[in-house]
Structures are given as structure tokens and as C-alpha cells.
Amino acid sequence: MANSVKEKKKKHTGAKTMGIVFGIILAIIIAATAVIFILTKPVDDKSDKAVYVGGLLSSQSIEYKDASSKGLESNPIIKIMQIVWKGVDKDDKKNHAEQTPPSKITKVKDIEYLNTGNPYHMLDVFYPEGDLPEEGLPVIIDIHGGGWMYATKDLNEYYCMELASKGYTVFSISYRLVPDVTVNEQIQDCASALKWISENMKNYPANASSVMLTGDSAGGQLALYEAVLNQSPELREIFNTQATNLNIKALLLTSPVAYMKNGGMYSVYTKPLWGKDYKQKATYNYMDLSEIIEYADNMPPTFFITSSGDTLAHDQTVTAYNLFQERGIESELIDYGEYNGEKQKHVFSVLDPFSEPSQEVITKALDFYQKALLK
Missing domain, CATH: 1.20.5 (Single alpha-helices involved in coiled-coils or other helix-helix interfaces)
Structure with missing residues (x-):
């Protein structure tokens, strides 16, 4: 008991x-x-507390959210990454505050490439001050990174100014962010920006016959897709986008994340960026570089940059480079090691373009571009 x-x-x-x-x-x-x-509560885009992270801007006059991304804003991974990218934004702003960009650069800011009033549908132009050649300068078009969820063209402003200081006219574009849209709409935005540039570069000191497209990280993936779609009417129909009419002579890809479906552990994050229903979409079979490269018969010479400290995209960059080599596409790879005993981090040459390692790889990339122009 x-x-x-x-x-x-x-x-x-x-x-x-x-x-x-x-x-x-x-x-x-x-x-x-x-x-x-x-x-993760959205803030009015006119507020000084506004942060350019997808899903975190609100407005009474601008419709940020596209129907393609329905339900994506409630994805727990997306919610967590919104917080992560807010933290990255603080670090990037601190990093910028510690840098001194080149002087004597003409800046034309916030040009609308689509008449929507959306701040993501804007681009900037940079070129050196002073007398410029009548035929214009070689052109570089930059697509910023940020995991498809973060940043605008302003993140890469100092990088673009540094490129311009070396004798180039540089166009830098923004695009809408996940989860307001999916990656497919970002590809459409970038195509619209590139088409605007092809039609309007005559108004700037830009040589339309000399164009290099560049992008870093997520921007590298977008740049790659634009280069392939530029050659394929069939893919443009699948992605519901348009021809850019650009004569792309070279590509510069810094740590491109070009394998979003079969990219290892990161795919848990990258696959949903194509939409909650990404498996049912026409683009499902075209989410990796290896699935679209066969549609491009004449890829431009391509320069890849990664580094030993690139924990996010080192392997993807090397894989993309090896694919280009296998297909006989002219390409070079810089896999930067240590400098003074320190590994260089993800997209180091873009986020800190003034360091010695960055200057070294930027110089080599621009030399590659100049050689491509001679062919």
C-alpha cells in the first residue's frame, strides 16, 4: 500500500x-x-529606420509585394534570414564608413529604369571626370549581391567608383528582393535594367561595343543568367523576360552562387527563393548553371574570383569555372590564398576594393577584360 x-x-x-x-x-x-x-515588421520606406531587406519595407504608394511570392514571407528560414541580413546591413555600413572612395568621379544617381516609383527599379552611373574619348569608355555593368534578399546598388557604390577611376563607365543596378518577389522576377528586373542601359548608354560616355557584365555572390548568379538568356530566346520565354540587346564582351563573376537547386546544404535556403511552389514552376528545371549553360553557344570570356576564406561560395565558384573549362569556354580563375597570414573573405574585392589583395585581383580582372576587347 x-x-x-x-x-x-x-x-x-x-x-x-x-x-x-x-x-x-x-x-x-x-x-x-x-x-x-x-x-521583421515592415518599416515605411521614407523612415530613417528603413532597411533594404526583402519584405521589410512598406509604403502607401508603392506595391512591393508581387503575387509570385505568395506565402513566402511566412517561411521560417526567410524570417530568420531577414534578421540575419539586417545584421549584415549594420556591418556593411560600418565597413563603408571606414573607407575612402576615389575622388574626381562623376556620379549620376537614382535613375529609374522602370517607371514604377519603386526604389529597387533604379540604377547609377559612374565615370571619371575630365576629358573623355569621343567614342566613350569601355562599359562595366554591376549587379550587387546580398543573398537575393538584401541590399541595393548602394552597397557596391565604392566598388563601382573604383572601377570607374580606372577608366570605365560603370552602371550599377538595383532589383527587387525576396520575399517581395522570387528570383525569377529579379532576373526580369535585371533584364529590364540591361535593356534600359543598351538603349540609353549613348547619353553617357559609354562605348556600346565594349561591355563587361559583373556580379558578386547572388549578383554573380544573376549576371550569369543574364548572359545566358541574352543568347537564348527559348529560355527568355521560359523565364518570361526580354532581350537586352547588349553586346557582352566579357563576364567578371565574384563568388557566384550559381547552383541554387543542387548547391549542397545552402539549397535549403536557396530553393525556396524561387517561390513556395518552385517545384511546380516552369523554371524548376533551370535553377542551376549546369541546367542552362547548354542554351548558350557563345558565352563571353569569363573571369572568376574566389578565395580561401570564401566559406559561402568557394566550391560553387570552382565548380562553375570547371564547367566552363569542360565546355571550352575561355575562362580564368583566381582562387586567392592568404595575405599577411589572413584569409580573404567572401567577395572581398567588392566589399573592400581598396585593399592590396583587392587591387591585385581587380587589376587582373580588368586586364582580362581588355584582352577580350582585342578579339
């Missing part, structure tokens, strides 16, 4: 303990959900 009473007490105590544990877990979940909700 005594043992029976003890057993009942143990069961009661155990049930009570389990109740407390579940209560604590529930409280943690509720608190975490509340924190995530607060940190």
Missing part, C-alpha cells in the same frame, strides 16, 4: 515536471515568435 502511494506521488511529480518543461518550451516559442515578429 505504501509503495502504491509512493508510485502515485512519483507519477504526479513526473507529470508536474513535464508540465513545467512544456510550459517553459511554450513560453520560449511564444517569446521567440514575438521577437521575430517585431524584428
